[in-house]
Amino acid sequence: MIGFAARRFVAMLIVLFVLSFAFYGLMELIPGDPVTVSLGTRATEELIQARREAWGLDKPFLARYWAWLSGVLTKGDFGKSFYLQEPVTDIIASKLPVTLELASMGLLLSIVIGVPLGIVAAAYKGRWIDKTAIIFATLGVSIPGFWMGLNFIFLFAVTLRWLPSGGYVYPSESISGWLQSSIMPVAAIGLINAGAVARMMRSTLLEVLNEMYVTVARAKGVQERWVVIKHGVRNAMLPVVTIIGLTYASLVGGTVVIETVFTIPGISRALLIAVNKRDNILLTGCVLLVAVIFIAVNFAVDVLYATLNPKIRYS
Numbered sequence: 001m002i003g004f005a006a007r008r009f010v011a012m013l014i015v016l017f018v019l020s021f022a023f024y025g026l027m028e029l030i031p032g033d034p035v036t037v038s039l040g041t042r043a044t045e046e047l048i049q050a051r052r053e054a055w056g057l058d059k060p061f062l063a064r065y066w067a068w069l070s071g072v073l074t075k076g077d078f079g080k081s082f083y084l085q086e087p088v089t090d091i092i093a094s095k096l097p098v099t100l101e102l103a104s105m106g107l108l109l110s111i112v113i114g115v116p117l118g119i120v121a122a123a124y125k126g127r128w129i130d131k132t133a134i135i136f137a138t139l140g141v142s143i144p145g146f147w148m149g150l151n152f153i154f155l156f157a158v159t160l161r162w163l164p165s166g167g168y169v170y171p172s173e174s175i176s177g178w179l180q181s182s183i184m185p186v187a188a189i190g191l192i193n194a195g196a197v198a199r200m201m202r203s204t205l206l207e208v209l210n211e212m213y214v215t216v217a218r219a220k221g222v223q224e225r226w227v228v229i230k231h232g233v234r235n236a237m238l239p240v241v242t243i244i245g246l247t248y249a250s251l252v253g254g255t256v257v258i259e260t261v262f263t264i265p266g267i268s269r270a271l272l273i274a275v276n277k278r279d280n281i282l283l284t285g286c287v288l289l290v291a292v293i294f295i296a297v298n299f300a301v302d303v304l305y306a307t308l309n310p311k312i313r314y315s
Contacts (some may be wrong), residue, residue, distance in 0.1 A: 095267045
């Protein structure tokens, strides 16, 4: 396991280096630059040149990239956002907890709904429960996040007036306000991803229940519910764990729509600012953050694989 972890760490460093260079370079290919975006089209040439020199944009691309990379490696400094004029680490530190909180609660809700639903659907294959679960799963993976979010706002905020239409209240300010501001975005995230979890749980459990050792357990007179729980669910969880892990990693950087619909100040807002304002420093920092989380989640999934299936060993 130590050797496996060391190889994964080295691979992570290589991936992060390639990603940082790629995104830093891609921003150079997009027409315009942060200076013209921040100053507008009516700015004088002298003002534009002065701003470019102040931000270091008058230097060649490789020189700027090397200076940025050196700061990251030696000081942990990801630079200063061109548009927000704040350290990238401070921006990420202020917005990342909100995104992680919503993604974690949304994923938990999808697991709580999706896993039992998939188990019940597989156990009652072909019956009305199974057909209902399939319909729910299909709707979950088909409905766009923004559409579900807007309908939640119309129903619970506009019509019933039970919840606020948007915004975010930090737990330190008000627990009740935090709960009210989190219910709809968490429900939207959870319901959308619960469908994928339920479909994977159902399909893998059906495959396991057709295995020979399950047939032997049934022949011995073991009750069907224990056959499903003891022999089926654990062996069927491996592909489901993969889906759950990848879903969580994608949620961290992919909640742009949900956070935008509900005006939540998460990491997605920083990503939108970085793209719209050509802020390659902020964009690169956010992308690397998402990449680190994605790689860390994949590593955690591999470790969980070995826990669920003792036959799996990493050397």
